[in-house]
Amino acid sequence: MDTRNWLKERLGGHYSRNGVSPPPDFKKREFGFGNEKKIDSxxxxxxxxxxxxxxxxxxxxxxxxxxxAxxxxxxxxxxxxxxxxxxxLVFEFDTECSHSSLACFRCMSDTKQQTFRLIDDFLKADFGFSQKQIQVAFSGNRGFHVHVRDESIRQVNQExxxxxxxxxQGKGIPLDSITDFMKGATPDSGGWRGKLARALNTRLDDADLFKASPSLALALKKRPQEIREALSRGSYDVVRGADNVWKRLVSDLVPRMGNDIDQSVTFDLSRLIRxxxxxxxxxxxxxxYVNDLEKFEPFKHAVALSSAPFRVxxxxxxxxxxxxxxxxxxxxSGADYELPEFAAVFLVAKGAATPL
Amino acid sequence: MHNKGMLLGELRFCAKYPFSQQARQLLRKLDVSSVADDLLAQSAKRVEASLRRADFAAKLNEIVSSQETFLLNETFSFPLSKMIISLSKDGFMLKQFARAEAERAKYFLKFEPDETIRELSSQFFKLSAEGSEHVVPLTDFLRLMPKDSKLATQSLSKGNVSVTRDALESMISEAVFQSITSTRVDENSVPKIFTFWANELKKFRKTAEPDLPLGDFDMHAAPPCMRRILSDLQSSEKVGHMPRFALATFCANTHIPIDTAIDFFRKQPNWNEQKTRYHLEHAYGLKSSRVKYSCPNCVKMESLGLCFRDETCKWPNPAMYYKRMMARKLAAKPAAK
Known part of the structure; x- marks a missing residue:
């Protein structure tokens, strides 16, 4: 049997047994479906x-x-x-990896950390959304979607x-005059100034960080108490040459947007999502949907197909x-295996096996 | 039309800020079915003025030193102008008018006490105070974000943004711009004379900014982003959807003949003239919904990673860049004998 039809038969069986749950306000949503591509129509x-x-x-x-929308x-x-x-408001994190052709737990766990960072450091701390307004979904393949559903965000335009x-991404932080930008910022400050001040305070013992600014590293070594106190109250002018440390902190704190987040999902209002x-x-x-992201394991919690035996x-x-x-x-390669439906479908869908 | 019960100071406020709640109160007395011709002419003039560089200082002096009739007309001409432009269905003119009114408000606000800024702010968005700081909700800040500012430089916590007085002035100005551009008027609800003035404005606009004769494409007048896409298209490497889309909409909005635009894609490895023509005809608004796609602006180009800004980039949209550069070239060219 043709592989695609075999897969569709498996999925059809699943849907007739388990049905689907419509997304919130489904009557106002557009749907798209695909068999050859992600969206054929x-x-x-x-x-x-x-x-x-x-x-x-x-x-x-x-x-x-x-x-x-x-x-x-x-x-x-x-x-x-x-x-x-x-x-x-939707964010999509995808795991890009070259470690394995089937599944890479190391990269998946990295993506989870990025998702946590987005939710805790940005969506909750900065944007003020509550856990109730945020839903995390496993895409079924390589990543996570973070949905923010709230009346206040619905009307926010593309720009x-x-x-x-x-x-x-920290775009707009004036890296050329970052010491001026950070003047007076304390760990209690809001936005990026507070984030950077907090990060600096928690990493005062991080020798690697201070490699970028030997003068600051030296000052910390010579006058640790004085410098620590000054830094914690936002007096960054006690030391010169901290620019490189700030720049390093910015790059460490930015979620890996370029690699992991599909930016167009967030700003494209006509986007369709899994x-x-x-x-x-x-x-x-x-x-x-994932209730406990920390404990979520795709190959345990997202396995929904049956255990009925199939040969591939x-x-x-x-x-x-x-x-x-x-x-x-x-x-x-070339060998036959009898596997439960979920494993057989996984291998066939990944193009590693063909149904018999 | 007479004003009953409003003090001259309050009338001045309405004349300065005709979008305010106080002015709206006054505007309830405006009967559109019996507007004097002079007032309609003044309203049309207000729109015309918005297409030129306005002298806000002179206008402020006029308001400060004038009496009741002038102040009333100044207030009433604002909604009437909006109605006339809306009837003209000229989106460009509506935006120009909105921008001019927003800039005018911003200029006037500079001379106001903090209390007025707070009052006008609260008419457009939620404003609260934390100590000496003004705090606005993130969603309002994003909606009305002051130009040239970035969220990353703001003090942002738990969905609230601490803003300066300058930022509040800019946000009010942006709110004025947005409220004007969302104006819609039902033609049947206003007297025929409004349509006459709408047509007059259309004629004025034609003389103020004639369509540029952009016949042949001039690579040297194109912005660096489009030059880059064009150069990529000439190599044998496959160019992605977004740059192709950006170039197609750029061509559609700069009057570049569709056949010239089709030729730009000819060297691509997956070249198919029929498909290219089909997509371009949609971008040009010649097919299906007949809606011409707009060219992504520079902000969008940047977010798509397609911006290669240099010192010549002085306009917010690649299509505008090209039109202005072509206009300069044409102006510099000696007239043919």
């Missing part, structure tokens, strides 16, 4: 939950997405006719969302994988 809308469920059972799309007429075309009502991205409760066609894993033939050698606390493989 868009501009769908559903007036009833049962219509949406029926669509999934009948079509079993490999990829399903919904709009971050809310519209009066979500299925209207072209876009201006949809009548935009507002949009959630302002770009400014939010710039803020996360729909939680659906299966990702590239992994067979569930795109799902490997197309290449692969190292072993662990899913649902069970280890499978290592796999040898």
């Amino acid at each position: 868009r501009h769908y809308s559903f007036a009833e939950e049962k219509e949406l469920r029926k669509y999934f059972v009948e079509n079993a799309p490999l990829y399903a997405s919904y709009s971050v 809310y519209y009066e007429f979500p299925d209207a075309r072209p876009m201006p006719k949809k009548s935009f009502l507002g949009a959630d 302002a969302r770009r400014e939010i991205i710039d803020y996360l 729909m939680p409760s659906t299966i990702h066609g590239t992994t067979g894993l569930l795109c799902c 033939k490997m197309l290449r050698d692969e190292a072993s994988i662990t899913m649902k606390d069970q280890s499978f493989g290592p796999f040898e």
Whole structure:
């Protein structure tokens, strides 16, 4: 059987057994579906939950997405006719790695740390959002989506969302006159000045940091008490040449936006984003909301397909994988294996095996 | 129209800030069905003035030294101007007018006591005080962010931004700009004479800024970002969607003939004339919704990593850069005999 149809059959079975949960305010959302690409066709809308469920059972799309925006007429075309009502604020973290062709836990854990940093240091501390307004979703493949849903953010336009991205990246911090910028900043200060002051105070013993500014390192060695006290109350002019230390702190504190965050997801108001409760066609894993990010393990908590046995033939050698606390493989190219549906779909969807 | 019960000082305030709640109170007395011709002419003049460089200092002096009738007309001409422009359906003119009114307000605010700044601020956004600091919600700050400022340099905590008085003045000014540009008027709700003045304004605009004859594309007049995309397109390396889109919309907004624009993409490895024409026809607004796509502005180009700004970049949009450079070139060219 054709691989794509086999995958669709597996997903169709899952949807008929488990259904899908519509996103909040789904009647005002646009939906898009794909089998060949992530989105082959868009501009769908559903007036009833049962219509949406029926669509999934009948079509079993490999990829399903919904709009971050809310519209009066979500299925209207072209876009201006949809009548935009507002949009959630969404951040997408993707793990880029070259360590493994199937799954890289090291990089995934790095992405988790970036997600924590975004939520704690920026969304909560700076932007004032509460945990209730923030939802984290595992994309079903390589990353996490952070959704901020609040009336106050819905009307924030594209330009302002770009400014939010710039803020996360520390864009606009006057690096050429950073010592002036930091004058008087204390760990209690708001925004980037406070972040940098706090970071400096917690890293006064970090010799590596002070390599960038030998004069400050020397002053700290000679007059530790005096310098520490001055720094903690924001008197940064007690030492000269701290510019490089500040610059280093800026680069350490900026979440790895360039590599990890897909910026266009945040500022593109017509963006469609993976729909939680659906299966990702590239992994067979569930795109799902994550309540405890710290403990979340994709290959344990996002495994939604059944354990029914399926035979697959490997197309290449692969190292072993662990899913649902069970280890499978290592796999040898050309060999047949009987695997539970979730593992068989994972290997087939990744292009490592073909169904028999 | 007569003012009953308002002190001259209050009238002056309304004339200076015709967008304020106090002025709106006064404007309830305005009956659009019986507006005097003189007042409509004055309103149209107010729009015309916005297309030229205005002398705000002279206007402030006029307001400070004038009496009731002038102050009333100055206040009433503001909403009437908005109605007339809105009927002209000229988005450019509406924006120019909005920018001029916003700049005028900003200029006037400089001479006001802190109390007035706070009062006008609270008419547009939530304002609170923390000690001697003015604090505004992040979402309001983002919505009305002062030009040339960055969120990263602000004191931001728990969704509140501490701002200076200067920033408040800029935010009020931006709020004025946004409220004017969102003006929509139902043609049927105003007398026919308004449409006459709207047409007069259209004629004025044509003489004030004629469309530039941008026939052939001139690479030397193009901004560095577009020159870069064009040069990338000439190499055999595949150019991504966003730079292609930016160039297509740039061409659409600078009157570059579509066939010339199609040729720009010819050397690409995945070249397909039919597909290129299809996409460009959409960008030019010749197909489907017939809406011409606007060219990404410099801020967007920068966020897309497509900005290669140099000292010649003095305009906020690549298309504007090209038009202005072409206009300069044409002006410098001796007239053909």
